[in-house]
Amino acid sequence: MQYYNLNEPNEIVDFKTAAIKGQGTNKGLFFPTSIPVLSSDFWKRFPLLSKAEMAFEVLRPYVSSSLSEQQLYNIAEDTFNFDIPLVKVNDQIQSLELFHGPTLAFKDVGARFMSRCLGLFAQTRSEKLTVLVATSGDTGGAVANGFYDVDGVEVVILYPSNKVSEVQEKQLTTLGKNIRAIEVNGSFDDCQALVKQAFNDDELQRNLFLTSANSINVARWLPQQMYYFFAYQQWADSLNPPVIAVPSGNFGNICAGLLAYQSGLPVNHFIAACNVNDVVPRYLNTGDYQPKPAQPTISNAMDVGVPSNFIRIEELFGKSLDNIKTILSGATVTDDVTLQTIQQVYQKNQYILDPHGAVAYRALEDYLQAHPNQKGIFLETAHPIKFIDTVEEALNMKLIIPESLNDLMKAQKQSTLMEPNYDDFKSYLIG
Ligand SMILES: *Cc1c(COP(=O)(O)O)cnc(C)c1O
Numbered sequence: 001m002q003y004y005n006l007n008e009p010n011e012i013v014d015f016k017t018a019a020i021k022g023q024g025t026n027k028g029l030f031f032p033t034s035i036p037v038l039s040s041d042f043w044k045r046f047p048l049l050s051k052a053e054m055a056f057e058v059l060r061p062y063v064s065s066s067l068s069e070q071q072l073y074n075i076a077e078d079t080f081n082f083d084i085p086l087v088k089v090n091d092q093i094q095s096l097e098l099f100h101g102p103t104l105a106f107k108d109v110g111a112r113f114m115s116r117c118l119g120l121f122a123q124t125r126s127e128k129l130t131v132l133v134a135t136s137g138d139t140g141g142a143v144a145n146g147f148y149d150v151d152g153v154e155v156v157i158l159y160p161s162n163k164v165s166e167v168q169e170k171q172l173t174t175l176g177k178n179i180r181a182i183e184v185n186g187s188f189d190d191c192q193a194l195v196k197q198a199f200n201d202d203e204l205q206r207n208l209f210l211t212s213a214n215s216i217n218v219a220r221w222l223p224q225q226m227y228y229f230f231a232y233q234q235w236a237d238s239l240n241p242p243v244i245a246v247p248s249g250n251f252g253n254i255c256a257g258l259l260a261y262q263s264g265l266p267v268n269h270f271i272a273a274c275n276v277n278d279v280v281p282r283y284l285n286t287g288d289y290q291p292k293p294a295q296p297t298i299s300n301a302m303d304v305g306v307p308s309n310f311i312r313i314e315e316l317f318g319k320s321l322d323n324i325k326t327i328l329s330g331a332t333v334t335d336d337v338t339l340q341t342i343q344q345v346y347q348k349n350q351y352i353l354d355p356h357g358a359v360a361y362r363a364l365e366d367y368l369q370a371h372p373n374q375k376g377i378f379l380e381t382a383h384p385i386k387f388i389d390t391v392e393e394a395l396n397m398k399l400i401i402p403e404s405l406n407d408l409m410k411a412q413k414q415s416t417l418m419e420p421n422y423d424d425f426k427s428y429l430i431g
Pocket of ligand 1: 254
């Protein structure tokens with residue numbers, strides 16, 4: 001499989017190059033030159049495949065130019081080594097719990113897959129790769145955990161001092177080894193500005209081979225399609241495929257689901273569930289695409305004003321809004337309704353939602369009210385404990401802290417405090 005640059009279609013690269021570069025010339029996203037269709041033989045064996053076997057078969061065409069079969073199988077086994085259960089909430093709705101990975105959020109899958117690919121690619125290079133990431137919370141933890149102890153790759157994470165939760169900070173700062181954390185005395189935007197300046201600094205690039213681990217990287221995007229296959233394997237009603245609601249921010253996750261659908265996965269309908277940062281739902285309803293600055297909400301991992309993966313959805317459907325609308329609709333859920341949903345679902349079904357899952361649940365329930373003969377799945381993308389303040393306040397009770405977090409909270413923070421000053425950052429990187 002080759003990948004072309006959506007902004008510069010003449011730039012065509014293999015998986016390895018796309019994964020190392022992250023994005024192409026002129027900030028273009030890489031996109032597969034063809035979408036593989038799964039064989040009837042695959043579907044015959046589907047019910048009995050393990051997660052790693054299934055991931056191996058689905059992802060093989062995407063990486064075959066750059067990874068051997070054994071390498072891919074090992075990476076798949078290592079990436080998908082935790083539960084991804086489909087849990088019944090009520091008669092119409094099930095939750096696909098994507099939060100059983102090491103940092104309790106769905107970004108673990110993409111980060112683990114990408115880190116293991118880069119680790120292999122680094123072995124054939126003389127110089128180390130340095131991954132730079134600015135994080136407002138969840139991404140940094142997943143990247144730190146995914147890349148921990150991967151040979152040939154150094155990771156530098158920048159986060160805004162006092163602006164991430166305690167759990168998030170511990171996930172970023174307690175690992176050590178090849179993971180270093182810089183605590184920037186400023187905002188997330190300051191962190192991002194430092195990273196951007198580093199990528200534009202030719203002198204620095206001559207000293208270090210820099211790459212980013214952001215969500216548009218194909219090695220983070222492609223493995224996410226597996227969630228949808230795992231969900232369908234656990235879906236009992238093969239005559240009526242599910243409606244699937246996805247809490248969406250940068251639209252990488254739902255775009256991966258649509259890719260799975262194009263490969264032949266049975267899905268009745270997709271819902272892009274957004275908080276008030278709803279550029280895409282508004283576009284689907286009005287035909288008018290109007291990016292705007294992000295507004296802060298309680299489902300903050302979806303506070304994105306310019307969703308970077310939407311262009312891939314357009315490409316998947318031949319750039320036709322009418323085609324997109326045959327399978328995808330959008331919904332907007334405000335913070336008030338999100339909180340009410342957390343309360344109602346707990347009262348009725350004793351199921352605890354996190355704010356992101358709650359947005360998707362609400363969108364799905366509304367859709368199913370208008371389509372009462374259908375049933376659906378929403379993606380629960382984070383453990384409620386990661387948003388403990390919001391959820392405890394909504395439910396007026398204490399949440400039980402998972403065992404894995406107790407150990408984390410006892411670990412010692414190691415970080416370098418820095419002013420948002422590029423010269424300091426650069427000498428840190430070179431030194
Ligand atoms: C990143 C994130 C999302 C949004 O996913 P996208 O792929 O950016 O649309 C949703 N929920 C949680 C908890 C996240 O961390």
